[in-house]
Amino acid sequence: MAWFDCHFYSEVLGLATTMYVLLPQRSGLQIGNEIGNNQDKHPVLYLLHGLSDDHTAWMRYSLIERYASEAGLAIVMPAVNRSYYTDMLHGGKYWTFISEELPRLVRSFFPISADRGQNYVAGLSMGGYGAIKLAMSCPDRFAAGASLSGALDLEDGYRQGIPDFPLIFGPAEGIPGSKHDLFANAARLVEINGLIPRLYICCGTEDKMYGQTVRFRDHCYRLGLPLTYAEGPGAHNWDYWNQSIKDVLSWLPLQQPLGNTDLSSGEQ
Numbered sequence: 001m002a003w004f005d006c007h008f009y010s011e012v013l014g015l016a017t018t019m020y021v022l023l024p025q026r027s028g029l030q031i032g033n034e035i036g037n038n039q040d041k042h043p044v045l046y047l048l049h050g051l052s053d054d055h056t057a058w059m060r061y062s063l064i065e066r067y068a069s070e071a072g073l074a075i076v077m078p079a080v081n082r083s084y085y086t087d088m089l090h091g092g093k094y095w096t097f098i099s100e101e102l103p104r105l106v107r108s109f110f111p112i113s114a115d116r117g118q119n120y121v122a123g124l125s126m127g128g129y130g131a132i133k134l135a136m137s138c139p140d141r142f143a144a145g146a147s148l149s150g151a152l153d154l155e156d157g158y159r160q161g162i163p164d165f166p167l168i169f170g171p172a173e174g175i176p177g178s179k180h181d182l183f184a185n186a187a188r189l190v191e192i193n194g195l196i197p198r199l200y201i202c203c204g205t206e207d208k209m210y211g212q213t214v215r216f217r218d219h220c221y222r223l224g225l226p227l228t229y230a231e232g233p234g235a236h237n238w239d240y241w242n243q244s245i246k247d248v249l250s251w252l253p254l255q256q257p258l259g260n261t262d263l264s265s266g267e268q
Contacts, residue, residue: 001069003059010103011074013099019102021110022068022075025118041113042074043254044106046098047128047245048085048123052165053160055079061238062245068089071249076106082164084151085130086180090167096132099138116195122146122248124241125209129154129182132199136185139195145201146248148241153212183219187216190223200251201229204234 004021024042047064049057055077068075085093090163095102106112113119119142128150135145151157158172165172169180172231177184189196200221203213203244211230220227227253234240 001065003065006109006111010097010101012101013092013094013109013201015092017079018055019106020059021077021106022065023110023143024069024072024074028208030149039072039113041111041115041118042072043115043118044074044076044112044120045249045252046078046102046119046121046131046134047077047180047192048098048121048127049077049080050083050123050125050127051084055083060247064245069247071254072247073252076102078102080130082126082168084126084164084168085133086168088168089170099134099242100189103141116141117143117253119233120144120146120252122148122200122245123150125236126151126231128152128201128209132182132201133180133185135197135199136189137179137195138204139189142197144198144200145250146251147202147213148244148248149203149207149209149236150201150213150216151209152216154180154182154200156212175262178209182216186216186220186223186225196226198253199259200224200229200230200248202230202247204236204240205231206235207240 002023002038006021008020010017047058049055058077064075080094082094085094085098087093087095107114121134121142128147129152131145132147132150135142148246154175169175175181201213202216203210217229243262
């Protein structure tokens with residue numbers, strides 16, 4: 001794999017920002033390195049960080065480079081601070097950045113596929129929220145989205161007293177049914193009856209996010225969304241996420257492009 005520490009200017013944010021990018025590199029000589037894929041345009045996973053992390057976390061604390069090499073998959077890890085991947089009420093337009101500007105810039109900088117069937121998103125905790133929101137809000141551009149210990153229920157975050165939430169989203173009473181509400185987004189996705197991304201959510205049974213993960217899982221099941229769910233022993237830490245991201249990469253439909261998903265064929 002080739003590892004890029006990419007610094008660039010965001011017109012949307014109005015400032016210089018950064019991301020890590022991993023690209024497959026074909027090699028028959030590098031010891032311990034898989035050959036990777038032989039495509040001109042690489043399939044890509046946008047991999048999102050959590051609330052207290054930054055874009056370096058996945059490279060520092062997991063084996064994502066090795067997993068991506070084995071899969072022949074490009075990885076894009078952007079920095080978004082504590083934004084919850086949202087156009088903040090008081091702050092930057094991070095939703096516009098992550099959903100519109102970033103993919104466009106990535107494809108202009110690197111040989112990344114624009115094919116919907118080769119674009120995926122995943123993240124942990126805050127990044128799990130961002131990944132599911134991105135997959136459900138942009139189903140025409142993302143074939144699959146995965147949440148690892150995701151902060152999927154914003155109302156629970158308000159109850160926990162997360163101080164950033166009023167600055168990001170506004171008052172708590174404005175969340176239910178809004179564009180920020182993943183439960184409402186899931187229902188709207190079904191109502192549209194168009195392209196449906198495949199979804200994957202997982203959480204450790206000792207994780208503080210376990211309760212809201214189960215609630216969101218059950219909501220998706222009731223709607224008939226194509227959801228793969230996994231749980232097992234684990235807490236809100238990198239021991240769990242390192243193994244879980246490997247499982248996510250194995251789950252991604254890397255070998256074939258995805259078209260419209262039939263809601264009647266939900267995965268469990």
